[in-house]
Amino acid sequence: MKEIINSIRARFPALSENEGVARILATGFLMHLGVTPAALADIKTVVSEAVTNAIVHGYRDRNGAGCPVFLELTLYADRTLVITVRDRGRGIPDLEQAMQPFFTTDREGERSGMGLPIMDAFTDQMKITTSPKGTKVVMKKRLP
Numbered sequence: 755m756k757e758i759i760n761s762i763r764a765r766f767p768a769l770s771e772n773e774g775v776a777r778i779l780a781t782g783f784l785m786h787l788g789v790t791p792a793a794l795a796d797i798k799t800v801v802s803e804a805v806t807n808a809i810v811h812g813y814r815d816r817n818g819a820g821c822p823v824f825l826e827l828t829l830y831a832d833r834t835l836v837i838t839v840r841d842r843g844r845g846i847p848d849l850e851q852a853m854q855p856f857f858t859t860d861r862e863g864e865r866s867g868m869g870l871p872i873m874d875a876f877t878d879q880m881k882i883t884t885s886p887k888g889t890k891v892v893m894k895k896r897l898p
């Protein structure tokens with residue numbers, strides 16, 4: 755880890771159109787780093803899964819326009835990428851249960867319940883801190 759090479763922070767309202775913005779931010783951040791297409795695809799996936807969770811679950815039943823989502827991307831000298839996605843939403847009451855493949859609280863049946871397992875599998879480390887005041891997901895990935 756050690757020395758920080760580059761870091762960006764974004765704050766945006768919890769609107770579904772910003773899932774795509776977050777993916778593009780991650781792509782732009784990694785441009786010129788010679789990241790393999792496979793690794794880039796994984797990173798875009800985990801960023802959009804985490805941001806989508808903040809928007810649809812964190813701020814469920816809220817008007818997303820007034821609800822902030824925070825995305826932070828930091829690159830360290832040893833090519834460790836740290837992705838942080840944070841919301842000030844309702845939190846996850848049972849994290850162990852939420853981590854189970856196919857577990858979802860979605861009522862419309864649109865979601866797969868695979869977001870958190872994918873984020874865990876596609877990164878080298880994932881840590882979640884959550885409370886009724888919000889959720890923070892920190893993911894680390896060594897860039898190939």
Ligand SMILES: Nc1ncnc2c1ncn2[C@@H]1O[C@H](COP(=O)(O)OP(=O)(O)O)[C@@H](O)[C@H]1O
Pocket residue numbers: 803807808811812813841843844845846852853857858859860865866867868869870871889
């Ligand atoms: N940021 C969040 N805020 C509140 N609840 C969350 C958050 N992220 C995940 N969850 C909870 O964890 C469950 C599992 O998340 P995930 O694996 O991404 O599946 P899905 O999004 O398809 O439901 C969600 O259904 C939701 O109940």
Ligand SMILES: [Mg+2]
Pocket residue numbers: 803806807865867868869870
């Ligand atoms: Mg999800």
